[in-house]
Amino acid sequence: MKETIIGLLIPFAGTALGAMCVFFMKKELGTGVQRALTGFAAGVMTAASVWSLIIPAIEQSESMGKLSFLPAFIGFWFGVLFLLLLDHIIPHLHRNSGQAEGPKSKLARTTMMVLAVTLHNIPEGMAVGVVYAGMLSGSAEISAGGALALALGIAIQNFPEGAIISMPLHAEGKSKGKACLYGILSGVVEPVFGFITVLLAGLIVPAMPYLLSFAAGAMMYVVVEELIPEMSQGKHSNVGVVLFAVGFTVMMALDVALG
Numbered sequence: 416m417k418e419t420i421i422g423l424l425i426p427f428a429g430t431a432l433g434a435m436c437v438f439f440m441k442k443e444l445g446t447g448v449q450r451a452l453t454g455f456a457a458g459v460m461t462a463a464s465v466w467s468l469i470i471p472a473i474e475q476s477e478s479m480g481k482l483s484f485l486p487a488f489i490g491f492w493f494g495v496l497f498l499l500l501l502d503h504i505i506p507h508l509h510r511n512s513g514q515a516e517g518p519k520s521k522l523a524r525t526t527m528m529v530l531a532v533t534l535h536n537i538p539e540g541m542a543v544g545v546v547y548a549g550m551l552s553g554s555a556e557i558s559a560g561g562a563l564a565l566a567l568g569i570a571i572q573n574f575p576e577g578a579i580i581s582m583p584l585h586a587e588g589k590s591k592g593k594a595c596l597y598g599i600l601s602g603v604v605e606p607v608f609g610f611i612t613v614l615l616a617g618l619i620v621p622a623m624p625y626l627l628s629f630a631a632g633a634m635m636y637v638v639v640e641e642l643i644p645e646m647s648q649g650k651h652s653n654v655g656v657v658l659f660a661v662g663f664t665v666m667m668a669l670d671v672a673l674g
Contacts, residue, residue, distance in 0.1 A: 429570030433577025434598025458662025462622020542630030544612025560673025
C-alpha cells in the first residue's frame with residue numbers, strides 16, 4: 416500500500432515542483448522552453464495512453480475474442496466526450512491566446528486557466544488511481560513498474576503546468592508565495608481522485624477495461640486539443656516535434672522496462 420500512496424502523490428509532486436519555479440525565475444518561461452516542455456509532455460502522455468492504458472484494457476478483455484477491442488473503444492470515446500463536455504462547461508482558454516488585455520481581464524483569464532487545469536487534472540488523477548487499483552487487485556495485467564511509469568509520465572507533464580499557472584499569477588501582482596500556492600492547489604485534485612478511485616477498487620475492477628481506456632481518451636483529448644497546438648506555434652516548431660518524439664520514446668521505454 417505504501418508504494419500506491421507514493422505513486423498517487425508523484426503526479427502532484429510534478430505540479431508542485433513546477434509551481435515552485437516562481438521562486439527561482441524572474442521571467443515567465445521562454446516560448447522555446449514552453450514549446451519544448453509541451454512537446455515532451457505530449458509525447459509522454461501519448462505513449463502512456465497506449466502502453467499503460469489502452470493495451471492493458473484490451474488484454475483484460477481477451478475473453479471477448481475478436482471483440483476484445485470493444486471495451487477500450489467505448490471507454491476511449493467516453494473519455495474524449497467527457498473532456499469535450501468540460502471544455503463546453505468552462506470557458507476554453509489556450510495559454511498563448513488573446514490580444515492585449517487590461518489587469519482585470521488578465522487576472523480573470525488566469526483564474527479561469529487555474530480552473531481549467533484543475534478540472535483537467537481530475538481524469539489524470541483517476542488514470543493513476545485506476546492503474547494502481549488494478550495492480551492491487553491482482554486481476555489486471557498491470558505491474559508495479561507499469562503503474563510507476565504512468566505516474567512518472569503524468570508528473571513530467573504536470574511540471575510545466577504548475578509553472579505556467581504560478582508565474583503569470585506573480586506577474587499580475589500576487590506574491591510569490593500565493594502564486595506558488597495556487598499552482599500547487601491546482602494539482603491537489605489528482606491524489607484526491609486517485610485515492611477515491613483506489614478505495615472504490617472493488618467496484619472498479621469489473622469495469623477496469625472501460626476505465627483504463629476512459630483515462631486514455633481523456634488524456635489524448637488534452638494532447639490533441641491543448642498540447643500539440645501549443646508545441647506547434649510560431650517559428651521553429653520542429654523543436655516541439657522532436658521533443659514529442661523524445662517524450663514518446665522515453666515513456667515507451669519506461670513502461671516496457673518497468674512493466
